[in-house]
Amino acid sequence: MHFKFKKGVLAIIGAVLLTACGGSNQEEVDVTEEDSSPVVGIDSQKISAQNVFNTIPSRATILELTRQAGSEYNVAYLNSPDDVSKYAIESSRALNLGVYGADLNVASIYEQTQESMLFFKCVSIIAKSLGVSNSFGENMGDRMIANQSNRDSTLNIITQAFKSADNTLRKNGRPGTSSLLVAGAWIEGLYVACQTAKETKNEAIIKEVFNQKESLANLVELLGSAKLNTEAEYVLTDLKDIKTLLDNKSDSNYSLSALQPLDTKITTLRNQIISTK
16 A cells, blocks of 8 residues: 655654654643652653654654655555454553554544554554553543644654653653653654655765764664663664664765665664564
């Protein structure tokens, strides 16, 4: 199945929280008691999930890039909803909550109501298993349906839910789980962005992929401070390798050949995350 480009495949480069980061017309995200409760395990003044998303390009920039590219988006890039019940351990669930959240973002951007609700169901199932079901309850689904004709509203609803989940996990002393949620979303976003860059062969899009150096540096710092469990350490190791590729990238070379090593690394990591074996 293919969908014609409307606006912004690369909006998923910011994954589920992109709408909280850029654009003057964005609504404020209200997360209850976010500033009143202590965050356990991470110094939120120096290292936070928001640092990752504050360094992602604005949605307006990304939408304009993809409008110019005028390509097609392949739904096969997204993770299969059939696998949602197969992620058994907490770290895998957290990563794939981020992955499915990014996929929900994509479906919403393309105004694919049926697909959006399918990915919303995936997100809800994993959220319940992680103890953050309050962030993805029936109210969220009802609001998404009610606002399905307003893309900005649905993206803000998704943003609110994930910021709420991140906040709950951190307050409950689970910074590793929270950080893996952020990582899963970021990785899925960059993965789909690389596939789109290869498809369009658009130099501006390839350049924007390489411009994720700062957001990746913040993500690596976030994960490094979260004291990940052994089964999740590969995520940080592989992201450090990807960071090395970005750090060593020549600023003058935005070609498909320059993209290939990055695409290979992010694809391998993403496939390991979504694997059910």
